[in-house]
Amino acid sequence: MQVEVNLFTVNKRFPLTISRGTTAQTTNVWVRILQDGLEGWGEASPFGVGNHSQSTDTIKNCLEQLAPVLQAFSPLQRQEVEQVLIKQQVPSSVRAALxxxxxxxxxxxxxxxxxxxxxxxxxxxxPTSVTIGINSPAGARARARDWLQFTDVRLFKVKLGSPEGIDADRKMLLAVQEEAKNQEFFVDANGGWSLSDAIEMCNWLANLEIKYVEQPLPRGQEKSLAELKKESSLPIFVDESCFTSADIPHLANYVDGINIKLMKSGGLTEAMRMVHTARAYGLQVMFGCYSDSTLANTAAAQLAPLADYLDLDSHLNLIDDPFTGALIQQGRVLPNDLPGLGVQHSASTT
Structure with missing residues (x-):
């Protein structure tokens, strides 16, 4: 199979701030494989977690180096290709795109x-959640109004872990709840809390009928999840602490669910393994995203029937997404009836 690599830049309608920083624009990688007159499309988006970073340049260079190696394989040889990529220690986002x-x-x-x-x-x-990034109370209220006007919102994901501390977190969340009455909420601290703050916030949040808290502690502090689990009144999900199915057995006794992202897992093949591993341990499952376009989120939507929760909203916040694919109906991201992913490029649909 032939591999073609192209970059495309997408801009957020509203910049997103989490505990680790703010993102307004990303340059993602569009991968096309060609064989027998057919094209298969994939996407890799850059991301960083702690000292783990996969940049656009790293992704692009790796794919270009792999292209000659992959010529010997057919797209039907996914198992063999996966083993080649693992042996060469290819970044997970590259594996995901392929x-x-x-x-x-x-x-x-x-x-x-x-x-x-x-x-x-x-x-x-x-239904998918839509995200409110860290902001002032007034800014968060305005962002909630924007979402409510833009799409049929059923669930809000509110980013906490403010550098200003948990008092700022409380004020912002209460402002969003006041603005978006009758909505359901969960929160994501992106590892922005200490253990003591996490215990305090989890119990405070439980009184507000928050559904669960995601990644309360930083990646690398997984041992503290055991104590948090004992003290928390809320279900705990992990994201940054869980990349692949191999991570799940070490976390299963201390969490209630995992957030699967294609860029972390290395693609749909490993995402499916993660679902089955999580279920075997009695855990719930959600699918999330980074600064992914419709291409990657439509790929994740193919597995959406297996999820308890979805957070596939990044493409909804883009002003220049070059792809069309999954449909939004009653707040749900639904894959269409077209073959494969069912994704089209705007240049080919005009």
């Missing part, structure tokens, strides 16, 4: 969408 593209190619080859190949039921897909 794995998504090979799945897309397969779907186009057989003329079926991926969700249908897997026998999944679109009717059970839950």
């Amino acid at each position: 794995d998504i593209a090979m799945h897309d190619w397969l779907g186009k080859r057989v003329g079926l969408p991926l969700w249908q190949i897997w026998g999944l039921d679109r009717h059970v897909i839950v």
Whole structure:
């Protein structure tokens, strides 16, 4: 198979601030694999967690170096390709882009969408949350109003872990709840709390009927999750602490759920393994995203029937997304009936 690599830059309608910083623009990588007159598409988006970083340049350079190696393989050889990529210690976002593209190619080859190949039921897909980044109380209220006017919101994900401390977190969350009455909420601290702050906030949040708290402690402090679990009145999910299925057994006794992201997992193949591993340990599952376009989020949506929660909203906040794919209906991100991912590029649809 031939591999083509292109960069594209997307801009956020509203910059997103989390405990680690603010993002307004990202340059992502569009991967196209070609064989037998068919194209499979994938996406890699840059991300960073602590001292773990996968930049656009790193992704692009790695893909270009891999292209000659992959010529010896067919998109039907996903298992063999995966082992080659793991052996070469390829970044997870690179593996994700290639794995998504090979799945897309397969779907186009057989003329079926991926969700249908897997026998999944679109009717059970839950609504996606939409994200409110760290902001002033007034700014957060305005962002909530924007979301409510823009789409059919069913669930808000509020980013906490403010550098100004948990008092600022409290004020911001209360402002959003006042603005968005009758909505459901969960919070994501992105590892921005200490253990003592996490215990205090989890119990305070439980009184506000928050559904769960995501990544309360920084990556690297997983041992403290045991104490937090004993003290918390809220379910605990992990994101930055859980990249692949191999991480789940070490976390299972201390958390209630995991956040699967294709860029962390290395693609749909490993995401499916993570779902089954999590279920075997009695954990709940959510799918999340980074600064992904419609391409990557539509890929994740193919597995959406397997999730308890979805946070696939990054493409909804883009003003120049070059792709179309999954549909938004009643607050749900639904994969369409087109073969493969069902994604099209704007240049080919005009």
